Amino acid sequence: MVTTEKPKYKVVGTRPIRPDGVEKVNGRAEYGADVSLPGLLPGAVLRSPHAHARILSIDTSKAEAMAGVRAVVTSADFPPREGDGPQARDNVLAHDKVLYVGHAVAAVAAVDLHTAEDAVELIEVQYEVLPHVMDVRDAMLDGAPILDATLRTGEPDGSKGDSATNVAQHIHYEKGDLAAGFAEADIVIEREYETTMAHQGYIEPQNGTALWGPDDQIRIWTSTQGLFAVRDTVAGMLGLPVKSVKVEPVEIGGGFGGKIPTYLPPVAALLSRKSGKPVKLTMSRKEVLEATGPTSGTYMRVKMGAKKDGTLTAMEAWLAFEAGGYPGSPVGAATMCVFAPYACANQVIDGYDVLVNKPQTAAYRAPGAPASEYAAECLIDEIAEALDRDPLELRLQNSVKEGDSRADGFTYGPVGHVECLQEAQESPHYQSELSGENRGRGVASGFWFNIGFETSMAAQIQSDGTVPLVMGAVDIGGSRASAAMQFAETLGIASEDIKPHIVDTDSVGFTFLTGGSRTAFANGWAAYECAMDMRRQMEERAATIWDCDRESVRYDDDGVIRGPAAAAGAPQEFTFKELAAELPNTGGGIVGRADVSKTTHGPAFATHIVDVEVDAETGKVEVLRYTAIQDVGTAIHPSYVEGQMQGGAAQGIGMALNEEYIWDDKGRMVNSSLLDYRMPTALDLPMLDTIIVEVPNPGHPYGVRGVGEVPIIPPAPALHAAIYNAIGERMRTLPMSPRRILERTLPDDE
Amino acid sequence: MQDLRYAKVSTVDDAVAALQAGGSTARVLAGGTDVIVQARARTRAIDMLIDIKGIDEVLQVAFDADGGLTIGAAAPCYRIYGDADVREHYPALIDCSTLIGGTGVQGRASLGGNLCNSSPSGDSIPAMIVLEGRAEIAGPNGRRTVPVEDFCTGPGRNVLEPGELLVSIHFPAPAPNSGAAFLRFIPRNEMDIAVVNAATQLRFDGDTVSWARVSLGATAPTPLFVTAAGEALVGAALSDETIAAAAAASKAAASPIDDMRGSIKQRKHLSAVYTQRTIAIAAERARG
């Protein structure tokens, strides 16, 4: 099904106005913090000032006695614990220990926010402060402070370690013969790389509103990437059946993986039960940075061997990722991604998930890959330099193609890395000359899996031929538009006639998270099958009307339903709208439905090119020109695809140049504001040019692969190479901030 | 957020009276771009805001060719950079008033607020120092003036006594053949706090620098008036040597801290770089 000639689509590939655009532009769209209900109480959360401490006691009596306070809760308000070890709810309200500064300890609901904040200060917590550990290397040493005495390392063979440790998981992959690969090599280079914890930086802070009714039915409004995940988490933490919880959709102001975990809704629910009122909790930016899940800081060692002719003969990686207070760093994905773009026969990869006294990490756009692939891509650039080869050429020579497999065993179908590299070579950007002092160009590639999973959709036909399309996947990146377009394409009608709606968890079938670059892919499958279901039902109805054999009626891709007489040349056809108008009188409405769970998602590759100028006197890097090239399978709505490519590149540039968590010696984050957590602004980026490559995914009706994540991966290694080419320094720690560059280049005595 | 009381006054005397009545937890509200943020984040104990934006005197932007420029303490940045006289005669004030915050913040933020907030990195303060600004202060005992370089006494601290407020800042008319400039270093290109900032004003007599003032910010507990840097320039034509000497004087005067915004080594080095860069622009402007 791979074709180089593009199928002729009528809707797919066009750029209609997004269905949710007007509401968002005029400010009417309702986000989590906009929720307003009769009797709503605001609340505030007490957070740990310590990076690691045992909670000896919590006295809430003064807060409870304060005028205006309606409820105070702690972890004691959860149902009784089962088992010894930490549980997910311990990150929502700490149980016996606090594991990072900002860890939630208690919460208050009151008549107004000032009162709630004042009451929080009256809660008395006695802590036994424990030694804390912030760096993965320190945390892995014998004698390091232990965060969880019950933790034993999960080994690659499935066994458990036998002593207390901060290493939750050791992952190991290998293929070929590593020693033989290095023996074969003409050059071998080994380097160390470090990245710092970085936040997704979505605009909208976390929020959660809950109303616990007297019938034990709970309604939740929250900005989340997964309505069903919130439902299941809240029900699980509160020990209630799933039927007790309904999660209502609200708009989401960005997530990038950070709005997968649930923080506030269970706490708001406990406060609502105690107060008998709806309760709304919202985070400040400081709470967002200190107490939600950023991506891991890492320490990595990578080693590669290559022959003079450019063949990569051996690749080895050792990756240690910060998990935060509980297991769960993205090191698993990092190990699978690290060498994913290259078909090297001999590989060994080890990864470690390491507890440290930092916020519990969460997914962040291609979780794990921006770090591990950064390390690998920087080293590829060094290998290219050592062999005096063009860095794109060397990548082309070693690139994976259909049939190649990774160390973790996965074998690729048709993939577009080669095509991205070729597009990069031929791009106006790469063809252009770059001259001038302290200027340099860099390139790098990236790989990301993309995922599939469950999606449900339903649609009905209104008598005017418009179609409300009901779905359960939160719209972060334009998925209402892409679902409506794929649905319209399948029915042969206009996307403007589709009215996509995201509905609550009682009103649509189970739908997995909006994440993993899955939504356009999985929504597309569901939209296709839902539309095909409608086509079948419309054929049946037309057969009834024409009183003919059902098999003799055809719903054609142009949206026209043709009967047997039409085949013989007589006029016997309905347009979609004509048949829609007939439905009420010929048996009633038609409802299409689909529940899909697909594993035929297609991997994504990208190659980026960047030009920089470094101010040698200040160490500041100016991005002069940027081009992102990416295999997207099929671009359903090219503007949103370009937007994803640009957004990913912007975040990658941010992590590469300035964003970092900075800690004091007590384990407190000292830059928890957007003033000092330096994400790029519009003035920090040039136009980010895009080149869309389309190698259709044969596992999707419209060839969709998934777009959102891979573009965050190449920026850091591309910038590493560009900075090196500008000033001759290889910066192997992120971010490559002015301070780090200046301190590297200044003489010691200055 | 704290529960706050709010009062709007229309005369300087009423402001002084309200400040005295309010005590140590009462604050002047100018643009509010510092004080409201501090109240929200509960980093300062504040229970009353006294809004001075109803007082004409603190909102003025008034220039005359002999007397110079008077900027009311609460005049927002956009009015300063929108003023034709300021544009023509005080480009260093344009440099700083156009880069504090962004367009939104500039609609409110004032030079008086910047000075009274007394942050070591306040972006308008070095320019006001090299322009020989004098702060006019009103209080229970009447009025007094203080040179801007003597106004700040430590991070967040200044010479204002209980019950006093800043009314305006006055700048002499620029001398012929003079020029001034302000620059800051931030890792991004907007919305950031200066790692180091600097300003220079130069006056020429022919090719000779006849008079010079250099100021640095974010390199000490208060913005610095670096007299040694100015002296290194005076009495000779500008040359690589005199500029290097001025830069070295700035670097020597800087006694920065290591924090999340910058290191000691970085700030010392940038003190020299930004001294040089502001000298170059100031000289260009002087030559007109």
Ligand SMILES: Cc1cc2nc3c(=O)[nH]c(=O)nc-3n(C[C@H](O)[C@H](O)[C@H](O)COP(=O)(O)OP(=O)(O)OC[C@H]3O[C@@H](n4cnc5c(N)ncnc54)[C@H](O)[C@@H]3O)c2cc1C
């Ligand atoms: C998003 C953002 C970006 C910013 N960017 C910058 C920047 O780039 N550079 C920079 O230097 N600053 C920046 N700031 C800080 C702030 O905007 C400036 O310091 C501004 O000049 C303060 O002026 P204001 O009128 O808003 O002061 P206010 O907040 O009203 O007052 C500041 C302080 O001074 C006191 N005060 C004000 N006026 C008087 C008076 N007449 N007499 C006595 N006391 C008085 C107040 O009580 C308060 O303590 C930024 C702030 C924000 C929110």
